[in-house]
Amino acid sequence: MKIGKNSISFNDVYVYNTSSQVGPKEGEGPLGKYFDTIYKDEYIGQQSWEKSEMMLLDNAIKNVINKSFEPKIDCLISGDLVNQMVVSNYVARNYDFPFIGVYGACSTSVLGIIMGSMMIDDKNANMVITSCSSHNLDAERQFRYPTEYGGAKPNTATTTVTGASATILSNIKTDIRIEGATIGRVIDANVNNPNDMGSAMAPAAYETIKQHFIDFNRTPNDYDLIITGDLSLVGKPILIDLLKQDGYDIEKVHYDAGLMIYDLENQEVHSGGSGCACMGVVLNSYVMDLLKKGKVKRVLAVATGALLNPLIMNQNETIPSISHAISIIGGVK
Amino acid sequence: MKIGKNSISFNDVYVYNTSSQVGPKEGEGPLGKYFDTIYKDEYIGQQSWEKSEMMLLDNAIKNVINKSFEPKIDCLISGDLVNQMVVSNYVARNYDFPFIGVYGACSTSVLGIIMGSMMIDDKNANMVITSCSSHNLDAERQFRYPTEYGGAKPNTATTTVTGASATILSNIKTDIRIEGATIGRVIDANVNNPNDMGSAMAPAAYETIKQHFIDFNRTPNDYDLIITGDLSLVGKPILIDLLKQDGYDIEKVHYDAGLMIYDLENQEVHSGGSGCACMGVVLNSYVMDLLKKGKVKRVLAVATGALLNPLIMNQNETIPSISHAISIIGGVK
Numbered sequence: 233m234k235i236g237k238n239s240i241s242f243n244d245v246y247v248y249n250t251s252s253q254v255g256p257k258e259g260e261g262p263l264g265k266y267f268d269t270i271y272k273d274e275y276i277g278q279q280s281w282e283k284s285e286m287m288l289l290d291n292a293i294k295n296v297i298n299k300s301f302e303p304k305i306d307c308l309i310s311g312d313l314v315n316q317m318v319v320s321n322y323v324a325r326n327y328d329f330p331f332i333g334v335y336g337a338c339s340t341s342v343l344g345i346i347m348g349s350m351m352i353d354d355k356n357a358n359m360v361i362t363s364c365s366s367h368n369l370d371a372e373r374q375f376r377y378p379t380e381y382g383g384a385k386p387n388t389a390t391t392t393v394t395g396a397s398a399t400i401l402s403n404i405k406t407d408i409r410i411e412g413a414t415i416g417r418v419i420d421a422n423v424n425n426p427n428d429m430g431s432a433m434a435p436a437a438y439e440t441i442k443q444h445f446i447d448f449n450r451t452p453n454d455y456d457l458i459i460t461g462d463l464s465l466v467g468k469p470i471l472i473d474l475l476k477q478d479g480y481d482i483e484k485v486h487y488d489a490g491l492m493i494y495d496l497e498n499q500e501v502h503s504g505g506s507g508c509a510c511m512g513v514v515l516n517s518y519v520m521d522l523l524k525k526g527k528v529k530r531v532l533a534v535a536t537g538a539l540l541n542p543l544i545m546n547q548n549e550t551i552p553s554i555s556h557a558i559s560i561i562g563g564v565k
Numbered sequence: 566m567k568i569g570k571n572s573i574s575f576n577d578v579y580v581y582n583t584s585s586q587v588g589p590k591e592g593e594g595p596l597g598k599y600f601d602t603i604y605k606d607e608y609i610g611q612q613s614w615e616k617s618e619m620m621l622l623d624n625a626i627k628n629v630i631n632k633s634f635e636p637k638i639d640c641l642i643s644g645d646l647v648n649q650m651v652v653s654n655y656v657a658r659n660y661d662f663p664f665i666g667v668y669g670a671c672s673t674s675v676l677g678i679i680m681g682s683m684m685i686d687d688k689n690a691n692m693v694i695t696s697c698s699s700h701n702l703d704a705e706r707q708f709r710y711p712t713e714y715g716g717a718k719p720n721t722a723t724t725t726v727t728g729a730s731a732t733i734l735s736n737i738k739t740d741i742r743i744e745g746a747t748i749g750r751v752i753d754a755n756v757n758n759p760n761d762m763g764s765a766m767a768p769a770a771y772e773t774i775k776q777h778f779i780d781f782n783r784t785p786n787d788y789d790l791i792i793t794g795d796l797s798l799v800g801k802p803i804l805i806d807l808l809k810q811d812g813y814d815i816e817k818v819h820y821d822a823g824l825m826i827y828d829l830e831n832q833e834v835h836s837g838g839s840g841c842a843c844m845g846v847v848l849n850s851y852v853m854d855l856l857k858k859g860k861v862k863r864v865l866a867v868a869t870g871a872l873l874n875p876l877i878m879n880q881n882e883t884i885p886s887i888s889h890a891i892s893i894i895g896g897v898k
Contacts, residue, residue, distance in 0.1 A: 233639050234689045238663045280880050306566050307748065314874070315648040316708065317668050321751060321872035325885040330571045330748035332676065333668040335650050343665065347680070354687030356567045374876065375649065415640065415663035418654060539654035541647070543707065547613050552658040 236447025238440070239414045240346070242353040246564070247408040248303070248400040250516035251296035253288045255368065255394030258505075258513065261494045266517035267395075268295055274369060274394055282314060285367035288396035288509075289323045293363055296398040303400060305329050306357035309348050311340035312365045312508055313375040313392075315541075319365055329361070337537030338433075338462050339416065340364045341397065341512040342556040346413040348401045349558070358403055365396035366507030375541070388428035390464045390490060390506035397512030405564070408523050412559040414444040418539065420552040426538075426545050429553075430467025430503060433536040436553035437463060438474040441534055444557050445480060452482045456528035459519060461511035461535035461555075462490035464504035489514035511535040523562030531560045569780025571773070572747045573679070575686040579897070580741040581636070581733040583849035584629035586621045588701065588727030590834075591846065594827045599850035600728075601628055607702060607727055615647060618700035621729035621842075622656045626696055629731040636733060638662050639690035642681050644673035645698045645841055646708045646725075648874075652698055662694070670870030671766075671795050672749065673697045674730065674845040675889040679746040681734045682891070691736055698729035699840030708874070721761035723797045723823060723839035730845030738897070741856050745892040747777040751872065753885040759871075759878050762886075763800025763836060766869040769886035770796060771807040774867055777890050778813060785815045789861035792852060794844035794868035794888075795823035797837035822847035844868040856895025864893045 234240045252267045259270030269291060276287040289310070297303055308329040310320035317333050324331040336343040344362035351357040371392040401410065419439050423432040437460050445451060452458065452475075463471055468488050475482055489511045490504035515533050522528045534557040540549070567573045585600045592603030602624060609620040622643070630636055641662040643653035650666050657664040669676040677695035684690040704725040734743065754768040770793050778784060785791065785808075796804055801821050808815055822844045823837035848866050855861045867890040873882070 233663065240689045282877055282880065311668070313649070315876065316646070316670065316872070316874040318872065318874045318877045321670075321885055321887075322877070322882070324751040324887075325753045328750060330566065331751050331887060332680070332748060335644070335666040335668045337649065337654075347665070350683060350687065350689060354683065354689075356573045356683060356687075415665060417661060418657040418664050420658045539649070539651065541649040541651045543648065544615055544651045544655070547615065549655070552654055554654075554657075554664060 238443045239412060239447035241412045242349050242410050244403045245349040245352045245401055245410040246404060246406040248402040248404060248406055249296050249299045250520050251292045251398045252513035252517040253292045253396045254513055258393055258395055258493055263493055263518045266521055267513060281367055281370035285319045285365050285370055286323050289319055289363060289365040290326060292396040292398040293361060296400050300400060303359055305359050305361055307351060307360045309334055309344045309360060309362040310364060311335050311344060313371050315374050336554055336556060337539050338506055338508050339535040339537035339554050339556045340508045342533055342535035342558055345399060345558055346556055349410045352401055352403050360401045361398055362401060363398035364508040364512045366392050366509040368392045368394045371507055385502055386427050387502050388466050389502045390429060390462060390504050391501040392507035393493060393505045393510040395509035395513040397509060397516040399516055407562060407564055408520060409561045409564045410558055411561050412448060414440055414447060414557040416440040416555040418552045418554050420550055422550050424550045426540060428466060429538040430464040431470060432538050432551040433553040434463050434467035434470035436555040437471050437534055437536045440555040440557050441475060442478055452480055452485055455485055455530050455532045458482050458486050458532045460488045462506035463488050463536060464490050466503050523560060526563040529562055533558050533560060571776045572745060572780035574745045575682050575743055577736045578682040578685045578734055578743040579737060579739040581735040581737060581739055582629050582632045583853050584625045584731045585846040585850040586625045586729045587846055591726055591728055591826055596826055596851050599854055600846060614700055614703035618652045618698050618703055619656050622652055622696060622698040623659060625729040625731040626694060629733050633733060636692055638692050638694055640684060640693045642667060642677045642693060642695040643697060644668050644677060646704050648707050669887055669889060670872055671839055671841050672868040672870035672887050672889045673841045675866055675868035675891055678732060678891055679889055682743045685734055685736050693734045694731055695734060696731035697841040697845045699725050699842040701725045701727045704840055718835055719760050720835050721799050722835045723762060723795060723837050724834040725840040726826060726838045726843040728842035728846040730842060730849040732849055740895060740897055741853060742894045742897045743891055744894050745781060747773055747780060747890040749773040749888040751885045751887050753883055755883050757883045759873060761799060762871040763797040765871050765884040766886040767796055767800035767803035769888040770804050770867055770869045773888040773890050775811055785813055785818055788818055788863050788865045791815050791819050791865045793821045795839035796821045796869060797823050799836050856893060859896040862895055866891050866893060
């Protein structure tokens with residue numbers, strides 16, 4: 233790869249605009265005021281959960297376009313958790329843009345930004361929308377277990393975020409620059425409990441963060457904020473411990489989007505939030521706001537994905553995971 | 566985009582090696598002698614169809630690596646039809662390569678080559694493996710209908726190819742160069758019969774081929790071969806007619822991988838082959854052989870994907886489709 237084993241650097245990739253759309257539970261959480269739109273129920277005016285998620289994603293894309301002055305979009309990149317990614321695919325038919333589907337489970341938010349950044353930095357495109365979505369109720373039935381079973385959840389389980397995010401990346405200079413990326417490897421930590429994805433994903437986040445530090449010759453001190461996607465209460469301490477064993481102490485700058493989006497004491501979300509939209513909406517609202525206002529200078533955004541499906545879990549398999557990272561600089565202008 | 570509305574050109578992307586692995590039915594077809602490995606049954610020594618497909622994909626990747634002298638792989642790109650792409654994701658854990666998951670249904674073969682070509686041409690990577698797979702029996706149960714239903718099929722239905730392909734792309738000069746790509750838009754032609762994907766996908770192939778000609782200022786005469794992925798007996802005449810209406814006559818140079826891989830008169834495959842591996846294995850065996858031997862000089866490979874899933878079809882939806890194209894030049898050295 234261009235930088236070390238897993239990494240790429242970018243010279244001219246900027247965040248032009250962002251959008252975040254969330255459901256009611258996310259809107260009631262601590263970051264509520266940062267989201268562009270909070271819907272009053274999970275249906276979003278639709279007849280099925282899949283179509284509700286499509287509406288969220290479509291609104292995120294529409295919103296990020298509407299925020300921008302006559303944007304000339306070259307390409308749309310999107311992904312989601314639903315079987316055969318029908319949410320992204322069906323929404324993409326509404327737009328006359330070349331479309332690229334990417335899948336990294338809950339790491340899709342950052343994977344899309346990496347692919348879009350490559351296209352822009354290499355002058356294949358001037359302006360790209362990268363988006364992702366998840367919906368608590370369709371993810372429950374297509375990604376986890378049939379919702380209809382109504383099974384109780386253990387405390388290690390996470391709550392899929394209902395939401396969608398969209399980012400316009402471009403070569404037009406703004407306050408926020410994507411300066412580099414580390415593409416993850418698939419790591420299987422031999423965890424086989426789909427109700428404990430934090431334990432499955434933390435080793436993937438560890439590998440990617442460590443590789444990022446090695447590739448860019450950096451340490452945790454180079455970052456004001458290292459934010460993971462959805463490691464939850466279970467995965468966060470595992471990640472911190474694994475990195476400590478290698479001499480990297482990220483504790484002071486580490487936050488997990490899954491622990492930021494909900495009030496874990498007062499909302500019933502078990503060990504935290506998850507889903508493509510978890511990192512998607514937190515990154516594209518609160519984190520971008522911090523960067524824009526100069527409250528943080530350099531952020532490492534590390535999305536994590538558990539690469540299972542329900543059928544393969546029934547075949548006595550473990551849960552491989554992946555984690556993709558981007559380094560973002562604020563106050564560039 | 567770099568070239569016109571949907572296209573990109575590449576300067577230094579070459580096909581370093583390819584591999585094609587197929588099941589018994591594909592091995593018995595007219596292209597049998599071109600495939601690297603033909604398995605004697607669909608189990609490939611595994612206990613489940615999903616694991617059989619994983620074995621096919623893993624063997625394709627291993628085979629393309631083994632064919633090459635100490636290849637230094639920078640990145641693996643892969644995709645498949647199974648829910649949450651578990652085939653690609655689980656196989657990727659066997660390799661210490663950065664991994665990118667892409668999804669475009671049966672257009673995934675070419676989508677992966679486009680993403681890999683971008684990475685190489687822009688010097689983000691020197692050597693990339695791009696792969697895809699499909700398996701008749703797990704696609705039937707996760708992509709079409711539960712196999713267990715054992716429903717009879719109409720003649721418009723296609724047969725999912727059991728196979729996997731892998732391509733090593735690199736900046737090292739070889740006989741075969743990827744010179745350009747056209748990224749498709751999602752087209753919904755208002756077809757809602759999942760047993761007639763040819764009709765759903767032909768309009769997407771039409772849009773992409775037309776856009777390719779416009780973007781590169783070319784005509785069908787510039788190509789010795791235009792090969793689509795899996796339009797079948799139903800979709801092929803639709804594509805040819807649609808292009809004729811715009812003054813493009815591709816009839817003399819058009820072939821469909823789904824009609825090449827099986828002997829439609831003597832094998833029971835309904836209207837032809839389909840699945841990610843259909844274009845994957847035909848492109849990475851027979852077509853590359855034609856290019857290497859100089860029997861064709863310039864090929865337009867146009868993979869097509871139907872972007873449905875079974876659950877969304879039950880919600881009274883139509884079938885959006887996409888098609889991605891690459892232009893390949895042979896006899897470069």
